[in-house]
Amino acid sequence: MKNLLHFLTETGKLKGKERRGWQIHQIKNAETTAEHIFHLAILVYVLGKNKKLNLGRAIKMALIQDLCKIYAPDLTSYDALLFKNGKKITLEKILKSKPKIGCPTIEQRKQLVKLKYTLEKKALQELTSKLPADLRKEIRFLCEDYKNGLTNEARFVRQAEYLINVLQAVLYHKKHKQVPHSLWLRRARAVIDDPSLLGILEEIEKKSKRK
């Protein structure tokens, strides 16, 4: 019980963590990581219902996909722009440097993903190390599945995460013009292939064009 309480207290810290991706655009009172996860879970529920998915598993994945952010830094895809010609760059440098806005190359994305993967794996191990064995295994296993897109549930939730980010970007863009939502839209179009998620994406695109 003590370890469960500790774990739940730690996960509670996600409530105070405003997401860096929005902070970069100087959005005040940006959504927190916990809020992002909630929104994602709702999306997974509402759209996953009519699919042949294990919905319980999909919701679990939505809940933990950002759990590692409690200990790991919240890196954004903009950070990938700092990787240049295969040169090494330290994490402190990434977090300190003024973020550039733009679209990173595939090579840069790969490097960022690699760095994120190591950091987040370590963070997750630290976070779950004292949990009861079966719960620990379940969480770690689901995280691996999610990161690698092994099951249908993982692929669906991953795409849903892009979609919910696009939605938030478009909503922020409507309120504060500084968010370049077209970057998000472009990325989502490249990543999403699930028909129902595409349907929502189209609606979001229509909405973004309306004044």
Add this chain to the structure above:
Amino acid sequence: MKDILNFLIDTGKLKNVKRRGISFYGVKNPDSATDHAYRMAMMVWVLGKEKKINIERAFKIALIHDICKVITGDITPYDGLLPKDKKKKHKFVRNWRRLLLNEKGERHAKKLEKESKALEKLILKMPPKIKREIYGIWMDYQKGRSSEARFVYQLDMIENLLEALESYKKDKKFPTRPWWQHAEEVVDDPVLLEFLKEIGKEELKTK
């Protein structure tokens, strides 16, 4: 699809609905309703793992139990009873009596009516299948019919208590007692009682 998108946009607004209970005691930046629902869902998982409940249903309950607040705002049992002046209010709530059970019941019935109307409005245009499910789940939660609903309701109180304890850790003047009382009234699940004990130990450590 458009209706589903609108539903998502509406539920997203829940991020701006701040929880008022702890703000009565002068806490700035209280959790939003979504922050609260997120941790409840985590609790469903972590504490419900060994229980014989339908975890998928319990998740759904935790996720949607507060969505009507997008329209109604966070209604607390003390609405309209406290002074409007902030300073006075902070003083007042610390010494104020608890509501009688029948007072609470009356207020709860009014709240239920308001909230169910809000919920209906929120899901009005959703596809019929999911609309029925959300409404059914929400009503189940309000009436505590299924074992999942009762479990999640108890977790709701415990999440509040945890938040209160966290506020207390930041500001030692913050009273956790009201949340303890509420949890004591509500919690009877053996696993959760065990969990409450652990929270009690944790609080003692910080004193």
